[in-house]
Amino acid sequence: xxxxxxRYSGTVDSAMLYITVISVLMLLLITVAMIYxxxxxxxxxxxxxxxxxxxxxxxxxxxxxxxxxxxSMFYYGYKDFADLRNTKEFDEEYSVTAKxxxxxxxxxxxxxxxxxxxxxxxxxxxNISSLDVLHSFYIPAFRIKQDxxxxxxxxxxxxxxxxxVYDIACAEYCGVNHWNMYKKFIVMEQxxxxxxxxxQASNKKDEVNTTEEKPTESESNEMSENGKK
Amino acid sequence: MSMNTTTNKNYTNFFQVKTxxxxxxxxxxxxxxxxxxxxxxxxxxxxxLVGLTFAFMMxxxxxxxxxxxxxAQTYNSFFTLHGMIMVFLFIIPGIPAVFGNFFLPLQIGxxxxxxxxxxxxxxxxxxxxxxxxxxxxxxxxxxxxxxxxYVPYSLRTGTDVTLPLIAAFILGFSSIVTGLNFITxxxxxxxxxxxxxxxxxxxxxxxxxAWIQVLxxxxxxxxxxxxxxxxxxxxGIFDPxxxxxxxxxxxxxxxxxxxxxxxxxxxxxxVISDVVATFSRKSIFGYKVMAYSTMSIAFIGYLVWAxxxxxxxxxxxxxxxFSFLTFFVAIPTGVKVFNWVATLWRGTIVMSSPMLMxxxxxxxxxxxxxxxxxxxxxSTDVHLHDTYFVIAHFHYVIIGGILSMFIAAMHFWxxxxxxxxxxxxxxxxxxxxxxxxxxxxxxxMFIMGYMGMxxxxxxxxxEFQIYHVVxxxxxxxxxxxxxxxxxxxxxxIFKGKPAGSNPWGAKTLEWTMPSPxxxxxxxxTPVPSKDPYDYSDHDERIFRDLKNxxxxxxxxxx
Numbered sequence: 001x002x003x004x005x006x007r008y009s010g011t012v013d014s015a016m017l018y019i020t021v022i023s024v025l026m027l028l029l030i031t032v033a034m035i036y037x038x039x040x041x042x043x044x045x046x047x048x049x050x051x052x053x054x055x056x057x058x059x060x061x062x063x064x065x066x067x068x069x070x071x072s073m074f075y076y077g078y079k080d081f082a083d084l085r086n087t088k089e090f091d092e093e094y095s096v097t098a099k100x101x102x103x104x105x106x107x108x109x110x111x112x113x114x115x116x117x118x119x120x121x122x123x124x125x126x127n128i129s130s131l132d133v134l135h136s137f138y139i140p141a142f143r144i145k146q147d148x149x150x151x152x153x154x155x156x157x158x159x160x161x162x163x164x165v166y167d168i169a170c171a172e173y174c175g176v177n178h179w180n181m182y183k184k185f186i187v188m189e190q191x192x193x194x195x196x197x198x199x200q201a202s203n204k205k206d207e208v209n210t211t212e213e214k215p216t217e218s219e220s221n222e223m224s225e226n227g228k229k
Numbered sequence: 230m231s232m233n234t235t236t237n238k239n240y241t242n243f244f245q246v247k248t249x250x251x252x253x254x255x256x257x258x259x260x261x262x263x264x265x266x267x268x269x270x271x272x273x274x275x276x277x278l279v280g281l282t283f284a285f286m287m288x289x290x291x292x293x294x295x296x297x298x299x300x301a302q303t304y305n306s307f308f309t310l311h312g313m314i315m316v317f318l319f320i321i322p323g324i325p326a327v328f329g330n331f332f333l334p335l336q337i338g339x340x341x342x343x344x345x346x347x348x349x350x351x352x353x354x355x356x357x358x359x360x361x362x363x364x365x366x367x368x369x370x371x372x373x374x375x376x377x378x379y380v381p382y383s384l385r386t387g388t389d390v391t392l393p394l395i396a397a398f399i400l401g402f403s404s405i406v407t408g409l410n411f412i413t414x415x416x417x418x419x420x421x422x423x424x425x426x427x428x429x430x431x432x433x434x435x436x437x438x439a440w441i442q443v444l445x446x447x448x449x450x451x452x453x454x455x456x457x458x459x460x461x462x463x464x465g466i467f468d469p470x471x472x473x474x475x476x477x478x479x480x481x482x483x484x485x486x487x488x489x490x491x492x493x494x495x496x497x498x499x500v501i502s503d504v505v506a507t508f509s510r511k512s513i514f515g516y517k518v519m520a521y522s523t524m525s526i527a528f529i530g531y532l533v534w535a536x537x538x539x540x541x542x543x544x545x546x547x548x549x550x551f552s553f554l555t556f557f558v559a560i561p562t563g564v565k566v567f568n569w570v571a572t573l574w575r576g577t578i579v580m581s582s583p584m585l586m587x588x589x590x591x592x593x594x595x596x597x598x599x600x601x602x603x604x605x606x607x608s609t610d611v612h613l614h615d616t617y618f619v620i621a622h623f624h625y626v627i628i629g630g631i632l633s634m635f636i637a638a639m640h641f642w643x644x645x646x647x648x649x650x651x652x653x654x655x656x657x658x659x660x661x662x663x664x665x666x667x668x669x670x671x672x673x674m675f676i677m678g679y680m681g682m683x684x685x686x687x688x689x690x691x692e693f694q695i696y697h698v699v700x701x702x703x704x705x706x707x708x709x710x711x712x713x714x715x716x717x718x719x720x721x722i723f724k725g726k727p728a729g730s731n732p733w734g735a736k737t738l739e740w741t742m743p744s745p746x747x748x749x750x751x752x753x754t755p756v757p758s759k760d761p762y763d764y765s766d767h768d769e770r771i772f773r774d775l776k777n778x779x780x781x782x783x784x785x786x787x
Contacts (some may be wrong), residue, residue: 059518074605152476
């Protein structure tokens with residue numbers, strides 16, 4: 001449904017697909033058996049039921065096989081997530097602060113923006129916190145979500161593999177404008193990003209007031225393109 | 230055949246019986262479990278209709294992006310009111326309070342529950358909690374926290390949170406008392422000759438539910454007290470500005486509220502078991518496994534609460550452990566579904582309206598259960614958590630599995646409760662519409678959720694509109710189906726044909742007495758059989774002949 005934005009989002013999608021395929025097969029099995037029995041043993045056709053109280057071998061089978069299947073699902077969902085969480089080295093760090101009803105994105109050089117600009121192909125760590133109530137930092141395209149908890153700092157790791165403009169949403173209910181915390185997550189070419197972040201740093205030296213400067217024309221074009229998606 | 234072919238005219242049923250109180254007081258002060266069951270039915274359905282109205286308005290608001298009928302603040306109140314009313318006033322008490330009260334003593338051959346007066350007390354606790362909740366929800370500033378009351382938002386919101394919390398606290402006591410009553414009833418009041426493993430599976434489901442009610446509910450009570458202390462006196466338990474921990478609140482909340490999902494679901498499983506066995510004319514496949522799986526769902530249900538919190542900031546170890554444990558709930562649940570289907574095998578399938586509803590419930594509940602696997606696995610849950618996928622999963626379970634079995638129970642036991650037969654054709658049309666409506670309403674939410682539509686959003690991005698439109702149309706179909714079935718039953722109370730003692734050919738003890746039951750239930754002491762669903766000498770042709778004769782006699786008498 002989505003383009004593959006990172007290796008991790010690909011693994012989430014394949015875990016999703018794996019569970020869905022097994023689920024659909026199970027559902028088909030149950031439904032087909034149910035319909036078949038209902039037709040074959042309808043009262044008008046089969047007025048005398050055959051007493052039958054159960055069968056231990058069958059019971060054991062449908063305890064053991066589902067157990068194996070769900071354990072594989074557990075492993076699938078756990079493994080890639082654990083890999084992601086155990087990432088120890090990061091190219092860039094950002095601090096993401098949620099508040100009613102806005103986000104602040106702070107870069108390592110002190111720049112603060114309300115749109116999040118990041119370079120493609122780098123391992124990025126986002127330290128997430130909140131100033132007031134619970135919020136949740138959610139980027140659907142990267143299959144990433146982390147609650148912003150006041151008084152705590154949580155983190156997520158993203159390694160974007162594709163440039164583009166993606167949505168950031170708040171996923172934890174936080175009041176009247178909860179629905180209106182959409183921001184953009186803009187993945188840029190590396191040289192473009194580093195040029196921009198440099199200029200922000202020098203801007204900052206010139207004026208104490210950090211005015212945000214939209215990077216390039218191509219980015220804003222892309223933004224409107226993705227808006228239609 | 231143990232079926233009574235003639236209706237015993239020389240008895241007074243529990244509706245007609247004279248007590249020392251007259252008129253309305255004879256109901257309000259009754260300790261008869263059947264009258265209390267009926268009072269629960271009336272109250273619970275009234276609150277259900279209120280909750281349904283909020284659901285209808287929420288879906289209407291979602292029809293178009295931007296404000297459609299209300300503003301954001303009102304929408305937030307809608308989903309809070311919908312959630313609170315449906316969870317605390319309808320689906321948690323639901324099947325146990327209505328059908329448990331009415332049928333548990335009948336199924337185990339008792340003349341009432343163990344503590345009839347405490348039973349009435351629990352009804353009044355329910356009513357007091359319900360009115361307090363409705364009063365504050367409607368006459369105070371409309372609460373907007375969501376039914377989960379997550380802190381710190383619920384500590385800070387300007388809306389009135391205190392009264393609804395006190396209401397939930399009182400409702401909790403009603404639930405605990407009912408549970409205690411049922412456990413004692415099952416241990417102490419079973420008729421001589423009936424062991425625990427000869428009880429119908431509906432009674433078994435009430436037994437394990439009752440244990441959850443007794444053991445889990447106090448935790449929400451304590452949590453509510455802590456929130457109230459914090460809101461009123463500034464205790465620093467949950468509020469981070471006072472050194473508290475908001476995640477602790479979530480733990481406490483879900484330690485109750487996850488088992489509460491099984492308080493809702495297990496009785497519905499019990500109804501499916503009874504209905505499927507009855508209309509397959511066959512003992513349930515693997516009776517003991519079914520009883521054990523009911524108990525193990527209740528037990529494992531305690532150990533999985535934090536799967537609601539994979540994104541809340543728990544340690545990675547906790548996420549792993551809770552994800553692992555969560556998958557074990559799937560096993561006994563799966564066993565139940567397989568056993569129901571296997572019960573159909575070589576049976577004699579009678580497609581009555583409760584049976585049709587039970588089969589539809591097995592399908593819909595399976596979807597709800599299987600999508601629970603997506604939410605139990607960590608990496609997929611992190612993406613799907615707090616999106617419409619969760620709403621879809623939850624409602625496939627609740628609407629597809631539990632509400633539908635509440636309605637099936639209404640149809641299955643209606644002839645026994647009121648002594649009248651409803652129109653089966655209309656009921657079956659209702660079931661089919663219900664099935665279609667539920668799928669149209671909830672399936673698009675899976676897709677939306679996977680695409681990243683967060684829940685509790687007043688507005689949405691344009692790409693989600695098509696799914697919201699389909700979903701809203703589904704809500705109209707579903708509501709029409711529900712109202713159609715309710716109206717059909719309401720008409721039958723006044724105009725239905727006499728039902729006789731056992732119109733369905735069921736085997737459990739509640740069908741051995743005339744309908745409606747007499748005050749102390751059994752005219753002759755019933756003899757329980759070893760197998761609660763003993764169809765060993767059943768022939769559907771003979772049963773139908775007998776039933777036709779009975780119908781003719783009934784019509785002549787009336």
